[in-house]
Amino acid sequence: MNKSLKFKCPKCGHDRIEEIMINVIVSTPVCRINVSDGNYEPEYDHLKAENYDAQVDRYQCAECGFIVPVRSLEALATTEYMQEVKD
Ligand SMILES: [Zn+2]
Numbered sequence: 765m766n767k768s769l770k771f772k773c774p775k776c777g778h779d780r781i782e783e784i785m786i787n788v789i790v791s792t793p794v795c796r797i798n799v800s801d802g803n804y805e806p807e808y809d810h811l812k813a814e815n816y817d818a819q820v821d822r823y824q825c826a827e828c829g830f831i832v833p834v835r836s837l838e839a840l841a842t843t844e845y846m847q848e849v850k851d
Pocket of ligand 1: 775
């Protein structure tokens with residue numbers, strides 16, 4: 765069975781949740797470096813970013829920081845904060 769779940773924050777109603785990772789090494793390709801007035805701005809290819817040894821610490825509301833203390837998507841999906849959506 766296919767379904768989609770969406771976060772709804774019990775504190776602020778926001779619908780974005782952040783996955784907070786710890787002990788992670790991230791590798792991101794740099795396409796170019798733009799220099800202006802002595803500032804160096806990398807242009808990253810975020811779609812090709814990879815992370816290694818990542819460990820999920822928690823999930824939290826992207827707006828107010830409300831913490832859902834679970835460490836996997838499976839556990840998150842079973843909480844009352846995730847609701848099925850039809851698209
Ligand atoms: Zn919130």
